[in-house]
Amino acid sequence: MIRLENVTAYYKNLCVLQDITVNIAKGSIVALIGPSGCGKSTFLKCINGLVPVRSGRIFIEDTEITSKNTDLNRIRSEVGIVFQQFNLFPHLTVKKNITLAPVKVKGMKLEEAEDLAVSLLKKVDLLDKIDKYPEQLSGGQAQRVAIVRSLAMQPKVMLFDEPTSALDPQMTQEVLDTIKSLAKEGMTMVVVTHEMSFAYEVADRIIYMDKGRIKEGIEN
Amino acid sequence: MYNIDIDVLLVAWPELIKGIKITFFISFISSIAAFLIGLVVVYSRTMGGDFSKTFFTAFVEFIRNTPLLIQLYIVYKALPEFGIHLHPIACGIIALSIYTGAYISEVLRSGVNSITGEQYQAARGLGLNRLQTFRLIIFPQAIRIVIPPLGSQFINLVKNSSLVSFIAVTDVFYVIYKGAVDDFRFFEFFITGALIYMLLTGFIALISNSFERHYHALGRCS
Numbered sequence: 162m163i164r165l166e167n168v169t170a171y172y173k174n175l176c177v178l179q180d181i182t183v184n185i186a187k188g189s190i191v192a193l194i195g196p197s198g199c200g201k202s203t204f205l206k207c208i209n210g211l212v213p214v215r216s217g218r219i220f221i222e223d224t225e226i227t228s229k230n231t232d233l234n235r236i237r238s239e240v241g242i243v244f245q246q247f248n249l250f251p252h253l254t255v256k257k258n259i260t261l262a263p264v265k266v267k268g269m270k271l272e273e274a275e276d277l278a279v280s281l282l283k284k285v286d287l288l289d290k291i292d293k294y295p296e297q298l299s300g301g302q303a304q305r306v307a308i309v310r311s312l313a314m315q316p317k318v319m320l321f322d323e324p325t326s327a328l329d330p331q332m333t334q335e336v337l338d339t340i341k342s343l344a345k346e347g348m349t350m351v352v353v354t355h356e357m358s359f360a361y362e363v364a365d366r367i368i369y370m371d372k373g374r375i376k377e378g379i380e381n
Numbered sequence: 382m383y384n385i386d387i388d389v390l391l392v393a394w395p396e397l398i399k400g401i402k403i404t405f406f407i408s409f410i411s412s413i414a415a416f417l418i419g420l421v422v423v424y425s426r427t428m429g430g431d432f433s434k435t436f437f438t439a440f441v442e443f444i445r446n447t448p449l450l451i452q453l454y455i456v457y458k459a460l461p462e463f464g465i466h467l468h469p470i471a472c473g474i475i476a477l478s479i480y481t482g483a484y485i486s487e488v489l490r491s492g493v494n495s496i497t498g499e500q501y502q503a504a505r506g507l508g509l510n511r512l513q514t515f516r517l518i519i520f521p522q523a524i525r526i527v528i529p530p531l532g533s534q535f536i537n538l539v540k541n542s543s544l545v546s547f548i549a550v551t552d553v554f555y556v557i558y559k560g561a562v563d564d565f566r567f568f569e570f571f572i573t574g575a576l577i578y579m580l581l582t583g584f585i586a587l588i589s590n591s592f593e594r595h596y597h598a599l600g601r602c603s
Contacts (some may be wrong), residue, residue, distance in 0.1 A: 209506060237507065238508030248499045250501075250504075261517065262509060267508075
């Protein structure tokens with residue numbers, strides 16, 4: 162599903178990923194752990210082209226996303242990403258946050274996208290927030306909306322960049338439950354996390370990174 | 382004791398109205414054009430490639446570091462040397478639009494820069510292209526923050542439009558100045574002129590304030 166071959170990435174002159182080779186199977190859940198600044202987030206952002214790689218190749222299914230001819234916008238629409246700080250669009254309602262990309266990128270009809278938003282919000286138990294603005298949500302609610310926003314694009318892969326680091330323990334649980342239910346549905350996921358118990362419980366595979374390299378990969 | 386003579390104003394009133402119309406017309410068209418120029422410049426400087434960044438940075442620096450009066454004369458007097466003859470009002474509109482557009486682009490840029498890179502990443506991560514990201518995510522948030530300084534730019538434009546009287550446009554400043562020197566009634570004409578400009582710009586301040594309230598009601602700014 163996702164294949165990285167000898168990927169190296171730099172941030173300015175700093176090498177943040179060194180010679181990473183990983184193969185992630187369809188439907189598998191990979192947890193990425195490691196100290197701050199070890200390149201976990203960069204790893205994720207390379208997978209959907211938000212960070213360019215210096216060398217090496219990345220494939221999603223059979224499409225090489227590191228090739229110049231690849232339409233990155235199309236790849237990104239198939240690879241959902243959820244951030245630590247939620248990054249909801251503060252000037253748009255929850256409904257608009259969710260329907261924007263399906264309508265503008267995939268050309269979905271507005272009513273269709275709204276139906277999808279309603280059914281996805283029901284799943285995470287936030288239907289009553291549909292007309293609220295992001296600032297009116299708690300952190301856990303905002304993160305679940307952010308997950309729904311990505312899911313509305315019907316992605317093949319979901320990437321999570323420390324989805325619970327900005328949340329208190331109770332809200333963390335809400336968000337982890339949402340991710341677990343996605344796992345049950347067979348979504349391919351890569352999760353950067355500090356929640357070790359969650360990693361052990363949910364992940365098929367745990368990759369430990371340090372200083373831009375993969376130190377250890379454990380089958381769980 | 383100075384005797385205020387209202388009659389001279391009444392006599393000049395039809396001319397003043399004509400002048401106000403011209404000032405209003407020039408300001409109105411220039412405001413729209415300046416805003417569009419500002420948009421193109423800020424998009425190119427924040428989302429464009431290296432070439433357009435350099436080009437538009439140089440453009441903004443050239444425009445805001447030279448006097449508007451010189452720019453007006455370049456359009457009015459220098460362009461005809463190259464066979465481009467334009468009506469003085471058109472010259473005024475072109476120079477005012479470019480001049481104010483450069484300033485507006487700087488105001489907009491400060492707003493765009495205040496929106497975090499994370500918003501950009503979230504938008505691109507969903508598959509929106511650069512233009513969509515700018516139009517739907519970055520710009521709507523940026524504009525809310527910069528409404529007050531943006532309003533000031535439009536107010537400046539109206540006041541700066543008085544310089545077109547130097548290139549033979551009979552705008553309201555021209556009428557006031559002519560009235561004042563013809564009749565030796567400086568106080569009456571210049572006070573009236575100040576009030577006329579205040580009315581024109583006060584209108585912009587009202588619009589700007591109502592936009593600010595409108596957006597304040599709709600979610601926070603970033």
